[in-house]
Amino acid sequence: MKNKAPIKSPGVNILAINSGSSSIKFSVYRLNGHLERILDGNVDRIGLKDTRLDYNNLATEKQGNLRLDLSDHKSVANFLIGWLEEQLDFSMISGIGHRVVFGMKHTEPEIITQKLLDELHRIIPYDSDHLPEEIELIHVFRQRYPNLKQVACFDTAFHSKMPRVAKLLPIPRRFDTLGIQRYGFHGLSYAYLMAEFGRVAGKKVAQGRVVLAHLGSGASMVAVHKGKSMDTSMGFTPAGGLMMGTRSGDLDPGVAWFMMKSENLSPKQFNTLINHESGLLGISETSSDMQDLLESQTTDIRAAEAVELFCYQVKKWIGAFAAVLGGLDTLVFSGGMGENAPEIRSRICEELGFLGIKIDEKRNKTNAPVISTDKGITAVRVIHTDEEWMIAKTVSQMLTLTKD
Missing domain, CATH: 3.30.420.40 (ATPase, nucleotide binding domain)
Known part of the structure; x- marks a missing residue:
C-alpha cells in the first residue's frame, strides 16, 4: 500500500524503534521545543496467527491496520522497514534510536559504530532472543542510510547501579568474571515511568x-x-x-x-x-x-x-x-x-x-x-509507559552532544 504523500516535517525528526518479545513498536517524533509524535505504529502478536500492523499518521489524521501473513521477527522487521520507507521522507530524519535489550557493560546510550556492533555480535549468546533481530534492524538502516546517526538505548542501563548484592548469583565466583550476574531489563520503561511519576506526583x-x-x-x-x-x-x-x-x-x-x-x-x-x-x-x-x-x-x-x-x-x-x-x-x-x-x-x-x-x-x-x-x-x-518517547528523548540529547 503506497503512501502518495510521505510525511515531510522540517527540522529535527527522530525515528524510535522498539523491538519486544512479541511486538515491534515504532514512532516518529518532531523536535520543536518538545517531542511531538507525528507517526506511530505497532506490529503486535508476532508468533500468533493474527499478526497485524496498526498505525496512526498524526500528520494526516489517518489510522489503519494491515493483516500480516508473517510468523517471525525477521520477516516482520523486513516488511516494516519497507513500509516505513513508503510513509516517510527519510531525508527529514535526523537520527534513529533503537531499544537494545541487553547491554552488558554498556550502561549509557551510545552512537552506533562498527565497533559497538561487533561487541553486540560478541554478546549474542547472552541474549539470543533479542539481539539478532535488533542488530539486523540496525544493519539494514546503516546499509540504506549510512550517514544517518543511530543510537543504541540499552534496556539494562537503568539497573546498572543496583547494589552489588542484588546483582550477585550464588554460583562459583569464576562465572562472575564472565559477566554472569543479574542485569534486569525493561529499563527504558522504568526510566520513563519514574520521570512521569515525578511529573504527576x-x-x-x-x-x-x-x-x-x-x-x-x-x-x-x-x-x-x-x-x-x-x-x-x-x-x-x-x-x-x-x-x-x-x-x-x-x-x-x-x-x-x-x-x-x-x-x-x-x-x-x-x-x-x-x-x-x-x-x-x-x-x-x-x-x-x-x-x-x-x-x-x-x-x-x-x-x-x-x-x-x-x-x-x-x-x-x-x-x-x-x-x-x-x-x-x-x-x-x-x-x-x-x-x-x-x-x-x-x-x-x-x-x-x-x-x-x-x-x-x-x-x-x-x-x-x-x-x-x-x-x-x-x-x-x-501510568501508561512510553519506551519510544524515552528512546526519542535519548536520541535528541545524543544528537545535541554530537552535533558537528
Missing part, C-alpha cells in the same frame, strides 16, 4: 519507596528508592523472574535439569521451551495473551490456573520488594496488562492490606490514574 514523592510493575507479554518488576533501582525481578536474561506470556520466569535448576534429561533436550530446544513455550501459554495450553485467558477462564480450568498463577507471582514479588525497601509508599502498574486489565490489578492487590494497599474498584474499572482508595496508606497508580 511530585519529585519528592517519587524519591520514596516505589515498586513498578511492567506487566505485558514480557513482564517484570523493580524496587526503586530515591529514583534508583534497588532490585528487579528479571535477572541474567529476560526469561527470569515472573512467568510471562511464553517465558517460564524463575525455575528450579533441578526442574530444568530433569526436563533436559527426561526429554533429551538440546540446549537450543531447552531455550525454546522456557522462552517460547512456557508461561501463560505453557500453563493454559491455548494462548499467551492474557485477554484471551480472561475470556475463557470460566470454562477452561487451564486458563483459570494460568491467570491465578500470574497474579500470585506478582503478589509475591510485591511483598519481597516491600521487604527490600523497608516498606512501600507507591505501587505503579504499567504495560499492556498493568494498564488495561482491571481484573488482574484487583486480584494482585487482594490481601495486600497489610502493606497499606486498598483498591477503589470503581476507579480501577476505569483505569484511573490513581486506583487506591483515599484511605489507603500506599498509593496505587496506573
Whole structure:
C-alpha cells in the first residue's frame, strides 16, 4: 500500500524503534521545543496467527491496520522497514534510536559504530532472543542510510547501579568474571515511568519507596528508592523472574535439569521451551495473551490456573520488594496488562492490606490514574509507559552532544 504523500516535517525528526518479545513498536517524533509524535505504529502478536500492523499518521489524521501473513521477527522487521520507507521522507530524519535489550557493560546510550556492533555480535549468546533481530534492524538502516546517526538505548542501563548484592548469583565466583550476574531489563520503561511519576506526583514523592510493575507479554518488576533501582525481578536474561506470556520466569535448576534429561533436550530446544513455550501459554495450553485467558477462564480450568498463577507471582514479588525497601509508599502498574486489565490489578492487590494497599474498584474499572482508595496508606497508580518517547528523548540529547 503506497503512501502518495510521505510525511515531510522540517527540522529535527527522530525515528524510535522498539523491538519486544512479541511486538515491534515504532514512532516518529518532531523536535520543536518538545517531542511531538507525528507517526506511530505497532506490529503486535508476532508468533500468533493474527499478526497485524496498526498505525496512526498524526500528520494526516489517518489510522489503519494491515493483516500480516508473517510468523517471525525477521520477516516482520523486513516488511516494516519497507513500509516505513513508503510513509516517510527519510531525508527529514535526523537520527534513529533503537531499544537494545541487553547491554552488558554498556550502561549509557551510545552512537552506533562498527565497533559497538561487533561487541553486540560478541554478546549474542547472552541474549539470543533479542539481539539478532535488533542488530539486523540496525544493519539494514546503516546499509540504506549510512550517514544517518543511530543510537543504541540499552534496556539494562537503568539497573546498572543496583547494589552489588542484588546483582550477585550464588554460583562459583569464576562465572562472575564472565559477566554472569543479574542485569534486569525493561529499563527504558522504568526510566520513563519514574520521570512521569515525578511529573504527576511530585519529585519528592517519587524519591520514596516505589515498586513498578511492567506487566505485558514480557513482564517484570523493580524496587526503586530515591529514583534508583534497588532490585528487579528479571535477572541474567529476560526469561527470569515472573512467568510471562511464553517465558517460564524463575525455575528450579533441578526442574530444568530433569526436563533436559527426561526429554533429551538440546540446549537450543531447552531455550525454546522456557522462552517460547512456557508461561501463560505453557500453563493454559491455548494462548499467551492474557485477554484471551480472561475470556475463557470460566470454562477452561487451564486458563483459570494460568491467570491465578500470574497474579500470585506478582503478589509475591510485591511483598519481597516491600521487604527490600523497608516498606512501600507507591505501587505503579504499567504495560499492556498493568494498564488495561482491571481484573488482574484487583486480584494482585487482594490481601495486600497489610502493606497499606486498598483498591477503589470503581476507579480501577476505569483505569484511573490513581486506583487506591483515599484511605489507603500506599498509593496505587496506573501510568501508561512510553519506551519510544524515552528512546526519542535519548536520541535528541545524543544528537545535541554530537552535533558537528
